[in-house]
Amino acid sequence: MNSVVRQLHEQGTDVVIVDTGNSYEGLCEYLGGKYISYTEECPITMNPFRINRQELNVEKTGFLKNLVLLIWKGSQGTVTKTEDRLIEQVITEYYDTYFNGFDGFTPPQREDLRKSLLIDERNKSGNRAESETELNARIETVIDEIERRRKELKVESLSFNTFYEFSVQRIPDICNENSITGIDISTYRYMMKDFYRGGNHDKTLNENMDSSLFDETFIVFEIDSIKDDPLLFPLVTLIIMDVFLQKMRIKKNRKVLVIEEAWKAIASPLMAEYIKFMYKTARKFWASVGVVTQEIQDIIGSEIVKEAIINNSDVVMLLDQSKFRERFDTIKAILGLTDVDCKKIFTINRLENKEGRSFFREVFIRRGTTSGVYGVEEPHECYMTYTTERAEKEALKLYKAELQCSHKEAIERYCADWDASGINKSLPFAQKVNAAGKVLNLHQPKTKQQ
Missing domain, CATH: 1.10.10 (Arc Repressor Mutant, subunit A)
Structure with a gap:
């Protein structure tokens, strides 16, 4: 992979790598790139909520929704359709309040709310003795109170801090307005508060990332120190992916994102759609995404990997697979390998082709429907750069x-x-x-x- 990304960089490609083992430290130093390690004293930070009006679109709303749900529910958590829709609405209202303010309901909004509340009231027991006039008057009072509470909500600046403040007030009101039950607002507040002002990770989502990163052509994010943290690991991986997406749209040259073992942290049902979206979006902006793993079980043990990653990958690279020969049928099926491909794969490092050549290792590469086994032979200088x-x-x-x-x-x-x-x-x-x-x-x- 060091050889791959070095050649891509030499061809004018911007390279962003998410690593968990200092595998690219030497190459990054050699190329004069930016090496960013996550530490408690100096965490990788960004302010994903700080955007301009033009950036507010379905894609950005979707990313922020995934971010919030990840903090609230965890990477393996189950999210109901109601919770998904609720967070989406809160994010939409948050930005609407910041960009446009809220001066009160428009007549159509007021009428729509009145009809909704009227239906809810008529479905409740114990209100049948109330006259139509009294009921309408009471509903108007309720709408006035909802409107008053909305007017009190202000968003002076964009950050996780202000989103947290907005959401913990707005979510209960949305639930009351729509007779939604079963939303655990206490758990929501508790989980989100860790990233809020004064929390253990209050810098992570409230401080702008170094803007000079957009000009860097080789960036390595080293997050080995948090690989065992069930929340921070997928969260930081997710925000780095968003940084890449921003870079991808702004810069016109070719871009590549390489996610080492960190991809396992986001290979969850919650993230599956976002991974698919990233792959498909990358193609539109002359960019590509690659995932790297050393554990074959990661590939054969997850439907998310198959649906979101393998099915969207046009290039497959495999090193020596001889120790998996007895259980290779599953890998063959998932990767869509042919019998000819498999025969080639099991010649890796097995042929008598070393005489008169420098040390080299072999790799199987499939591009579309074309495949072959290639020798990777590097001079001593490259070896010492990668080691x-x-x-x-x-x-x-x-x-x-x-x-x-x-x-x-x-x-x-x-x-x-x-x-x-x-x-x-x-x-x-x-x-x-x-x-x-x-x-x-x-x-x-x-x-x-x-």
Whole structure:
């Protein structure tokens, strides 16, 4: 994947990666990209509610609805149609109040509300002794009270804080106006309050993301520190996806979003429709989305993955699958692989084709209906850029510190010494560097003849 995204970047593609294991730290540093790690002291923040009037559309409302429902219900929570519609209405009214204000019901709105309340009142028992005039007068009083409460609701600025304040007042009123029961407003308040002013995560949805990110061409969001948090992990993944969608619409060149293991956090029934929407929307803006996994069970064990991800992916890449050979029929069916594809897959790293070549690994790539097995062969400089092996990274840091040079220059000097050492593999050479604790200076550059 490092090789894939490096080549995409070299071809002028903007790359955004959501990672959970520092897999792209070296490449990001080499390319001078932006590496953003989530920490409690410095969380990844954004203000998804802060938009202009032109950005307010069905897509944005849908994203914010998913965001609110994710906080309220959790990634695996069940959402009723009533709850879904309720949050959508609150979001719509929130923005309408901010952009247009509320000066009172229009005559059609008032009449519609009057009819609705009248039907509810007539369906209630104990009101039959009341005259029509008295009933209408009482309903008008109720409408006046609803109108008064709506007028009191103000939205001075756009943020999660103001949405929370608006929603906790407006939801009970909507339920009363429409005789909706079964909405647990107490749980809603409790779950949402964690992201509100003074809560544990009050910065996450209330502080604007660095606007310079839109100009960056290689961005890595490292969220390994929250991968075990059942709420923050999918939430942060979701807001990063929204940042990509914004970038995707604004910039005219090709864009790609790569979601490493973090995609599992959003592969839930709640997020399925949003994932489908993102894939389909990406195609319209010369962008693509890729998910990466090391666990085959993730692919074969989820209908959400099949429907939302696999069915919308035109390119499939598989590494060595030999250990799954006995249970490959399920994978074959889900990925839509042919018998010919499978024969190719089981030749990966199995052929006698290594003689006279540098070290390489093989990968199966299917593009549409065309497939093949390709060798990925990278020079030492690329290997040292991609590596996540601790000993190798420490050795490279030693070169960089002692030579007081750039990351690129440190890699070049390190690899020149590695080549000169006669040691084939990187790890033994890195261990030799670390044991010496200094730059080895094995490679002596040629000097010009006088």
